[in-house]
Amino acid sequence: MQHSIVSDFLVHRAGRHLPELGTPSATMIETAQELCKVYGGRLPSPPTTGSLAPIQTVRITVLELFAKEFETDIDDFLQRSQDQDASLAFRTGTSWDKLQGEAIKAWAAYSNHKSRKRNWRRPFEVLDNAAEKVMTSCAIEFLLELVPKGEYSSLLSGGLTLAYNHRENILELFDSLSEQAEQTKVNLQLYSHDKTLHAKSEELYMAVIDCVRHSTAWLDKASACEPFFQQSKYGSKWEDAKANLDNKVKEFEETVNMCMRREIHEIHEQAWKQAEGLERLINPVVATYFLCAGFVKDFPSLLASLLQAQQTHESRVTYTTNVIYTYQPAPAAPPPMAISAWDIGRSCLAIDYHARYPSPAQPFTQDPVYPAIGDLSSDMITATRHIPPYLEREKTGYLALTPRFTAWLRSPDCQFLILHENSPPSNSCLSTLSHLCAMISSTLRANDQSQAPISSLSTIPFFCGLHTSASSTFQGGLGLIRAITLQLLSTLPDTTVLSLPPSPNIPDLATLYSLLLSSHTDNELVSEAVHTTCLIFSLLLSNIPAGMIFILIDGAHWSGTQARKDDMAAVIQHLYQLVVELGRVKRGLVLKVLVTNPAPRQRREWDIPSVMEHVAVESDIGLETDLYMERVVVAGGFEDLVGDAVRNGVLGC
Incomplete structure (x- = not known):
């Protein structure tokens, strides 16, 4: 800043506020020039000569x-x-x-x-x-x-x-x-x-x-x-004062009444909002129940179409076989091996429930299948009694009302669905989706009035979080496939006989028993036992006529540890292949699998596509394999509902 610029600034601008700066001396201009250089082309404000008295505003009412x-x-x-x-x-x-x-x-x-x-x-x-x-x-x-x-x-x-x-x-x-x-x-x-x-x-x-x-x-x-x-x-002034008092009393009483009416109106509005909010919150849960109950009610008509599909499939297979026999006679095959399905359950699947481990040739004094199935049924009771927080419970209702979930439940085609929940960390072995699985299973079972010897509507739940200890009978992937096979076995009569084709992949009963018994002590045999049990599960499915089977696997991440992830992945992939195969052949048996809360690494290692394959759904919705609860909730506007509920003091656990 030049000398003339500093002097002009002091005279024409600073002098407006401080008269003593309007006529600067040579010393003042020189000092200002030095300060201008120090402050990079700016001049600091001059110090005040004394403290400023605070401005006080006195408001007299x-x-x-x-x-x-x-x-x-x-x-x-x-x-x-x-x-x-x-x-x-x-x-x-x-x-x-x-x-x-x-x-x-x-x-x-x-x-x-x-x-x-x-x-x-x-x-x-x-x-x-x-x-x-x-x-x-x-x-x-x-x-x-x-x-x-x-x-x-x-x-x-x-x-x-x-x-x-x-x-x-x-x-x-x-x-x-x-x-x-x-x-x-x-x-x-x-x-x-x-x-x-x-x-x-x-x-x-x-x-x-x-x-x-x-x-x-x-x-x-x-x-x-x-x-x-x-x-x-x-008395004129006194009378005027008394008249004024009468008016003021009247105005005061009217104001009190107005406050009362306004308060009642506000309470009414709040009660209406709370009732409306509660209705919106409760409706998803009620709708989930009626969704399941309505499906069971409509199931007889659906079963009729499945039986028709079974007959069509059998006639097609018979025609194809006759054609093959007429033009290309099939080579003679060795006779199949007949094994009772319940013998497999007694000897192998419920092996941990024997008082001792007799050889398969020895008769059993007590059928171990029933206590094994009883323990699995108690898991359902435990999951049903697990009540998640109120808001989380309502989120499952919103999730169940989505078109994708409705298609999984009501569609006449085989379906595979993975549900993800982004809930806060918890020490509980059960989650919000555990409550949903228990609700679906109990509702379908309670409303199933089928009198057929083989139930045409079966639900098979399994809660991985209840089988995490080392002493658990059904831990890991092997425990999962054994548990669902036992529950599927319970839907078959005791006289059901499996026709096992002679194959090196399917061992005889004694070998199978030894294999499953050794798998508890030798980790190298676990994968082989998983593969064998998956084959047994497939054989059981092949002996079930037309109907619908729901498999609910909750808390898959509990079996996502380093020691269990491979076997768990093998079981999930096998179930997915069964869903795809049964959906392709359309023989009247519909398999629907629901898996909840896998770990992200598990989901990637399962190598299951994000879109269902070979499944025809009479709807224009997408056939995504994965469904995320939080995304559904946010898309449904649930966040605004939660804010209103918190402000009105309605929410709790």
């Missing part, structure tokens, strides 16, 4: 002015009248309780001297029950609660005490405050935040004080005869 004026008038009256009793009454009447005591004594004294009442003082005639009404006055209690404490309440109590002590002339004054109200304190708590009510209470306060001020004229001994000779003139 009408109530404050009125209180000061009233106190001045009362002081003038007390000095003029020299009435010690009046001074004592006004100076010491600072509490509402004391005021009530004075009023009771005043009313008792006046009741004993009713004969002193004079008809020629009709404008100031005292009503017999005035004091009693004042004692229960809603307006006075409102005033003592709403007006500022301290000076204002002291003026009110002192003025009223003064009036009560001179009861014969002044009690009529407060007849306007004789309205009674119950639950005054409750009303005060409800309405004390209302600004309009505060304003009306101040106006009523001033009206009462104004009446007290004008009534003190009757206590002036020097003008004791004026009321008799100059009634119209002398």
Whole structure:
């Protein structure tokens, strides 16, 4: 900054604010030039010569002015009248309780001297029950609660005490405050935040004080005869004050009623919003139940179409076989091996429930299949009793109402669905989706009224989180396939015989027993045992006629550890291939698999496509394999519903 620029700045701009800078000396210009270089082309603000006094705004309200004026008038009256009793009454009447005591004594004294009442003082005639009404006055209690404490309440109590002590002339004054109200304190708590009510209470306060001020004229001994000779003139101000008091009491009561009506209206609106919100929150859960129950109700007609598909498939297979036999006779095959399905369950699948491990040739004293299935059934009861938080439970309802989930449940085609839940970390072995799986399974089972020897509608749930300990019978992928195979076995009659084609992939009963027994101690045999049990599961499926089977696998991430992930992946992939194959051949048996909460790494390692293959659904919706609960909830506008519920105090666990 050049020398001329600095001087011009001081003269023309800085001089407007500080006159001493308007005529700078050479030294000042030189100093400013140096400061300009130090501050990079800028000049700092000059220091202030002294501290600035804070600006204070004094806001005097009408109530404050009125209180000061009233106190001045009362002081003038007390000095003029020299009435010690009046001074004592006004100076010491600072509490509402004391005021009530004075009023009771005043009313008792006046009741004993009713004969002193004079008809020629009709404008100031005292009503017999005035004091009693004042004692229960809603307006006075409102005033003592709403007006500022301290000076204002002291003026009110002192003025009223003064009036009560001179009861014969002044009690009529407060007849306007004789309205009674119950639950005054409750009303005060409800309405004390209302600004309009505060304003009306101040106006009523001033009206009462104004009446007290004008009534003190009757206590002036020097003008004791004026009321008799100059009634119209002398009482005019008092009558005006009383009329004003009547108006203020009426306005105050209307304001209280308005507050009450508004409060009732707000409560009604809140109750309506809460009821509407609860209905929206409850509807998803109710809708989930009716979705399952409605599916069971419509299942007979669906089963008829499945039976027709089975007959069509059998005729097609017979025709194809006849053609092959006619034109290309098939080579003679070795006779198949017949094994009882329940023998496999007794000897191999329920191996852990033997009191001892006899050889397959020895007869069993107790069928181990039933206690094994009983333990799996108790898992269902445990999952049913697991009640997630309220909001999480409702999210499952929104999830169940999505077109993709509805298609999985109601479609006549085989379906494979993976549900993901983004819930906060928890130590519980069950999750929100566990509740959904238990609800679906229990609803389908409870409503299934099929009397067929082989149930045409079966649900097979398995909760991985309940089988995580090392001592668990059904842990990992091997435990999963054994558990669902046992439950599938329970849907077959005891006389069911499996025709096992001679194949090196399917061992005989003794070999299978030894294989499963060794797999508990030798990890190298686990994968072979998983493969064998998956084949047995497939054989059981092949012996089930037309119908529908739901397999619900909850909490897959519990079997996602390094030691269990490979076997779990093998079982899930096998189930997916069964879904695809049964969907392709369409022989009347529909398999639907639901897997919940796999770990992201598990989901990638399963190598299951994100879109269903070889499945025809009579709908225009996508056939995605994965369904994310949080995405569905957000897309359904559930976040806004949650905010309203929290603000209205409705939500909880």
